[in-house]
Amino acid sequence: MEEGPYKYIRDGNGQVSRVIRIGTRQSQLARIQTDSVADKLKELYSDVRLEIIGMTTTGDKILDTALSKIGEKSLFTKELENALERNEVDLVVHSLKDLPTTLPPGFTIGAVLKRENPHDAVVLHPKHKGKTLETLPENSVIGTSSLRRAAQLKKRFPHLDFKDIRGNLNTRLRKLDEKDDFAAIILAAAGLKRMGWENRISQILDPEDCMYAVGQGALAIEVRARDEDILEMVSVLHDPDTVLRCIAERAFLRQLEGGCSVPVAVHTQVKDSQLHLTGAVYSLDGSDSLKETMQTSISAAAQKSPEGVDELLQRVGVTASKISGEAQDRAERLGIDLADLLLSKGAKEILTVARKLNDAR
8 A cells, every 4th residue: 555655564463564565786796785784673673564666777688888988977876766766666775886976856875885896807708817917918808897896996997998798697608608708807896896706806906906996895775855754764884984984985086077977986995083085187098197195084083973963964975864973074075085186186177188089999
């Protein structure tokens, strides 16, 4: 039965419980990620019924074009947000890195879950078992659909060739294994781990070789901003360190006006109450780059919000009312300051050229 925007169900004993409908992409990885969130919610709220609704997004349909060429920021999220807006679902589970840094009005990220390993991984063709990017033969072809990965790795491993590869994880692994087109492909370690394919990881790339994408490895739950019940319900899933790291990363990207179509990379860590953010921008071939690191205190002192700091405020699309507003503000400021530093050194020019060259490809 429907009552207002919500759906309720009555069981055999006449008990009425609310049904929470969770929207997800149809891919196997998306389903696994959504199931993991549903399991956490079931543990916390045993009386709530959960229903998972799978959808196909534009990004899932356009498989013959490099993501960076399509140029649409909400490629994997638009259809899911439409369902959220029409009250067909109550929350949506995304990979945070798919969510634009500015969300459409009326939506917010109500939870950012504890981050899986955010680094990139090398998956080798079986015939190259035991090798690394360093030791692969001259002109070996490496598959990646990410300008960020290609830019960094071209510079670091000039003996290799980089070509686009599209499709979900299953498709990419099949393209690698069943043909001889690629010596290796680069994928997010987090996705491989969630799929149970850790044994395929030949090498994890450390930040010196390849820094990761903004939000990589973290899951986000998007909800209607005015839906206080649901916001309250999912807010317990926030992981404080991940939230602060991702607010800094997203603020950095937003200030640079970067998206899928430009090579921007980050690395963050929380150490001794300090949040460290390294950010970089690259030309398409990696020959031109700017990279800087800054830090800010998120100590216990910063965990107490002074008067006038609004915890319900969205910061780069994230609402985290149970985490100190002061610490969130500092994380956001860190991202903005680091972006401004790179912009003052010429980041805009590097990104503009990269964008133009990519559009012309």
